[in-house]
Amino acid sequence: MDILRFITAGNVDDGKSTLIGRLLYDTKQIFADQLEAIESSGRVNEDGQVDLSLLTDGLKAEREQGITIDVAYKYFSTERRKFIIADAPGHIQYTRNMVTGASNSNLSIILVDARKGVQEQTRRHSIISSLLGIPHLVICINKMDLVGYDEEVYDRIVADYRRFARKLRAKEITFIPVSALKGDNIVDGSELTMPWYKGPSLLEHLEQVPVSRDFNLEDARFPVQYVIRPLTAEHHDYRGYAGKVISGTYRAGDKVTVQPSGQATTIKSVELGGRVLEEAFAPMSVVLQLADEVDISRGDMIVKAADGLEVAQEFEAEICWMHHKALKPGAKLLLRHNSTETRCVVRNIDYKIDINTLDHLEDVDQIQLNDICRVQIKTASPLLLDKYADNRSNGGFILVDETSFATVGAGMVAEVEY
Amino acid sequence: MTQRYLDYLDQLEAEAIHIMREVAGQFEKPALLFSGGKDSITLVRLAEKAFRPGKFPFPLVHIDTGHNFPEAIRYRDELAERLGEKLIVRNVEETIKRKNLSEPKGRYASRNALQTHTLLETIEEFGFDACIGGARRDEEKARAKERIFSVRDEFGQWDPKRQRPELWNIYNGRISKGENVRVFPISNWTELDVWNYIKREEIALPNIYYTHERECLVRDGKLMAWSDFIFQEPDDVVVTKQVRFRTVGDMTCTAAVESIAHDIDGVIAEILESKISERGATRIDDKLSETAMEDRKKGGYF
Numbered sequence: 001m002d003i004l005r006f007i008t009a010g011n012v013d014d015g016k017s018t019l020i021g022r023l024l025y026d027t028k029q030i031f032a033d034q035l036e037a038i039e040s041s042g043r044v045n046e047d048g049q050v051d052l053s054l055l056t057d058g059l060k061a062e063r064e065q066g067i068t069i070d071v072a073y074k075y076f077s078t079e080r081r082k083f084i085i086a087d088a089p090g091h092i093q094y095t096r097n098m099v100t101g102a103s104n105s106n107l108s109i110i111l112v113d114a115r116k117g118v119q120e121q122t123r124r125h126s127i128i129s130s131l132l133g134i135p136h137l138v139i140c141i142n143k144m145d146l147v148g149y150d151e152e153v154y155d156r157i158v159a160d161y162r163r164f165a166r167k168l169r170a171k172e173i174t175f176i177p178v179s180a181l182k183g184d185n186i187v188d189g190s191e192l193t194m195p196w197y198k199g200p201s202l203l204e205h206l207e208q209v210p211v212s213r214d215f216n217l218e219d220a221r222f223p224v225q226y227v228i229r230p231l232t233a234e235h236h237d238y239r240g241y242a243g244k245v246i247s248g249t250y251r252a253g254d255k256v257t258v259q260p261s262g263q264a265t266t267i268k269s270v271e272l273g274g275r276v277l278e279e280a281f282a283p284m285s286v287v288l289q290l291a292d293e294v295d296i297s298r299g300d301m302i303v304k305a306a307d308g309l310e311v312a313q314e315f316e317a318e319i320c321w322m323h324h325k326a327l328k329p330g331a332k333l334l335l336r337h338n339s340t341e342t343r344c345v346v347r348n349i350d351y352k353i354d355i356n357t358l359d360h361l362e363d364v365d366q367i368q369l370n371d372i373c374r375v376q377i378k379t380a381s382p383l384l385l386d387k388y389a390d391n392r393s394n395g396g397f398i399l400v401d402e403t404s405f406a407t408v409g410a411g412m413v414a415e416v417e418y
Numbered sequence: 419m420t421q422r423y424l425d426y427l428d429q430l431e432a433e434a435i436h437i438m439r440e441v442a443g444q445f446e447k448p449a450l451l452f453s454g455g456k457d458s459i460t461l462v463r464l465a466e467k468a469f470r471p472g473k474f475p476f477p478l479v480h481i482d483t484g485h486n487f488p489e490a491i492r493y494r495d496e497l498a499e500r501l502g503e504k505l506i507v508r509n510v511e512e513t514i515k516r517k518n519l520s521e522p523k524g525r526y527a528s529r530n531a532l533q534t535h536t537l538l539e540t541i542e543e544f545g546f547d548a549c550i551g552g553a554r555r556d557e558e559k560a561r562a563k564e565r566i567f568s569v570r571d572e573f574g575q576w577d578p579k580r581q582r583p584e585l586w587n588i589y590n591g592r593i594s595k596g597e598n599v600r601v602f603p604i605s606n607w608t609e610l611d612v613w614n615y616i617k618r619e620e621i622a623l624p625n626i627y628y629t630h631e632r633e634c635l636v637r638d639g640k641l642m643a644w645s646d647f648i649f650q651e652p653d654d655v656v657v658t659k660q661v662r663f664r665t666v667g668d669m670t671c672t673a674a675v676e677s678i679a680h681d682i683d684g685v686i687a688e689i690l691e692s693k694i695s696e697r698g699a700t701r702i703d704d705k706l707s708e709t710a711m712e713d714r715k716k717g718g719y720f
Contacts, residue, residue, distance in 0.1 A: 405592035
């Protein structure tokens with residue numbers, strides 16, 4: 001049993017909440033008292049059914065306005081997998097929330113209304129999923145019951161989407177015709193209503209998507225978070241480097257270098273909770289002991305000797321701005337990347353990405369809330385970076401306001417300048 | 419291509435350890451809030467995994483309402499002793515006396531709200547800048563929107579609109595003077611995940627988590643452990659039942675469930691069968707209004 005983290009973006013009208021509600025309900029994750037609480041609130045949807053959006057829209061303001069504002073996390077599991085749903089809003093004014101939910105997701109469910117076909121929102125959610133490096137997209141063509149379960153309607157939408165999807169970076173795109181309301185192809189199949197569809201139901205697909213391959217096991221990256229020095233009689237000279245293998249694998253005997261100093265050494269042992277392990281791989285949290293005494297502190301990175309990690313102070317990135325106050329070139333911010341923090345300046349805005357079309361808009365003089373722009377960044381001290389497209393776990397960073405310390409932006413490393 | 423497979427409990431464990439180490443790396447004076455309940459017992463095991471063979475970089479802190487189950491208190495003291503870690507206990511009783519606070523009265527009287535007072539005082543007394551807690555997002559709808567690093571102002575207040583976006587596994591622990599952060603390493607665990615982890619790790623729990631005979635009051639369809647602290651009405655019926663506790667909080671607001679589970683497999687089987695959520699079955703403090711949890715969190719509650 002492993003974990004699949006996926007995102008669903010959208011609004012009540014799209015049938016998103018009905019779809020999540022259906023998944024939770026049909027896998028028996030909704031408890032009687034939770035259902036009772038919703039029923040007692042008296043809210044029903046247009047079809048006269050209990051409004052399952054109340055399960056996910058947890059804040060008072062959200063329930064009052066009937067919208068999803070913030071990302072909510074929901075959990076369910078089957079015999080095969082534990083699922084973590086990041087349930088995000090769909091409107092363009094909440095793009096930052098969708099970006100947040102997408103950052104940790106391996107799969108994105110995108111809903112298309114069978115009556116309307118591929119819309120602006122479909123394209124936007126697909127583009128954001130793609131920019132955030134989500135490898136698996138599932139296009140659920142929903143409300144099939146309202147188009148008479150017509151195969152031609154489905155085929156036309158699939159063809160439309162495929163034409164648009166050539167621009168996307170996703171590794172795998174899957175199409176499933178569903179009716180979230182009636183339950184067709186959500187948990188069970190659709191032999192009666194859509195005998196022409198031979199693929200898996202949504203849940204079957206979610207259970208089967210191969211996610212262990214999504215972890216980068218090639219480029220060994222170990223950012224040191226904390227140094228363990230017990231200084232007891234028993235462990236007098238013990239020095240363990242605590243951190244998380246964000247990509248790659250580590251074994252005793254592996255030749256490594258410590259960055260950014262570049263010192264070379266060998267792994268003496270790999271441990272967890274005081275016990276020796278044969279091997280550590282992403283995403284395990286472990287302790288590494290090294291053969292030589294090397295000066296290492298939090299923020300340094302232990303990498304395999306053969307790896308070509310880029311130590312950079314100037315690089316290009318795509319950033320999503322998350323604050324009401326617009327960002328202008330020349331602005332200074334704090335940048336946090338894994339366990340490192342440094343000051344940075346956004347030197348230039350190359351272009352803004354139209355997230356409905358992926359077109360580039362030039363001559364942009366500031367970055368507004370929810371904008372995604374390609375920028376040039378310079379940092380006060382060198383960072384140990386990978387391109388986001390090559391290594392998602394070492395190519396993402398956040399931008400923090402220097403005085404309020406609010407998280408104001410999220411960035412993904414594009415081209416690294418040497 | 420290289421392939422590896424990490425079990426879901428190992429993935430959850432790895433995430434929680436990473437979060438705890440970020441706390442150790444980013445803060446000057448962190449603390450682990452320990453209640454004697456299964457979630458905070460799980461946190462202690464995760465801290466062992468994160469920091470052994472070293473010491474914890476934080477003390478265990480217990481805010482004792484004085485209405486806790488004696489079994490949980492005994493367990494707490496033995497655990498701290500066995501681990502050789504520092505335990506700080508602060509009593510709500512003393513806060514009440516010193517500040518001349520009035521005890522809640524009546525049928526739903528609980529020191530739950532007063533606990534927040536003592537927690538904030540303790541944070542101030544020791545200058546804690548981060549408090550690790552065992553809250554989970556699956557517990558309650560307001561908690562489903564909680565961050566892993568949750569920034570609180572001087573009054574401990576949670577402002578859902580001011581929450582920081584949290585991306586990848588990068589946690590922003592920067593705060594201004596007077597603010598502090600609540601950190602929830604097992605945010606992504608469910609009740610069942612916690613039990614499966616306790617089983618895998620063979621963690622001993624206070625015996626009130628397993629079936630035992632107990633005198634209970636029947637209140638609003640729930641079984642409340644009979645104790646000197648609980649508000650009694652003339653028509654209250656005391657019954658003796660085979661029960662266990664699904665959550666362990668204050669005796670005044672934690673209900674028991676009827677159970678025959680005498681070991682962990684029995685508990686897991688009962689959870690899988692259960693039709694009622696953990697907090698729904700056992701907490702009367704959440705039921706007071708639709709937004710009870712959101713309101714309490716805004717007031718500084720965990």
